[in-house]
Amino acid sequence: MTxxxxxxxxxxxxxDIVDAAFGGFDLADRRDYTAFLIAHxxxxxxxxxxxxxxAGLPATPARTALLADDLAALGVPMPPPLPFAIGPAAAWGALYVAEGSRLGGIMLAGRVGQGLPAAYLSARHGTGAWRVLLAAIDAAVLGEDAIAAAVAGARATFALYAAAAGVAPDDGPTRPGR
Structure with a gap:
């Protein structure tokens, strides 16, 4: 396996946990969509x-500014981010999750309510960029120790997104403020 x-x-x-947590938001509803963006x-x-x-990670277009713009259009300031730190070997897993969420965002963008800002969810990879990124991960993450570190980084990133969505360990998904 690669x-x-x-x-x-x-x-x-x-x-699956993160998909379930974020899948509970109704993106056509302004209030739910705003909560979804705040969690992200x-x-x-x-x-x-x-x-x-x-150092050494492939450059990918940042989406924080797009997220801030969408929240500003909804009249909401950026919330403080949750604490997160990652080492170089684990960063490859974080990159895999962060850029994978970009793909998921494209699928979700069609569910955003009419008139609601969707620049963040509409931010696509360039043609072929996802395949290039996956090839870069395969080329850089060599050996069982490196793979274990990347998996740990991916799990930490998924856990961060789950926490942001209000998922408590062993409690299943809940939505903040509900």
Whole structure:
């Protein structure tokens, strides 16, 4: 198995938890959509900031500013991000999750209510960029120790998103403020 295949297989349960947590938001409803964006704003900026300090990661377009713009259009300031730190080997897993969420966002963008801002969810990869990113992960994450570190980084990133969405360990998904 490649590093990406091991990342995908090893973190499938974590991915399912985050999908379930964020899947409960009605993106056509202004209030729910705002809560969805606030939850993302508690996670994404922390992940992007942590990855920015890691040498050797491929450059990817940041989405924090798009998220801040969407929240501003809804009249909401950016919330403080949750704490998050990642080491160089684990950062590859964080990158996998953060850029995978970009793909998920494209699928969700069509569910955003008419008239609501959707720049954050509409931010796509360039043509072929996802495949290039996966190839970069496979080329950089070599050996069982590196794969284990990347898996730990991916799990930490999924856990951050779950916490931002109000998922408590062993409690299942809950939505903040509800």
């Amino acid at each position: 590093a990406v295949q091991k990342l995908r297989a090893s973190t499938a349960p974590d991915h 704003a508690r996670a994404l900026p922390a992940v992007e900031a942590a990855m920015a300090g890691i």
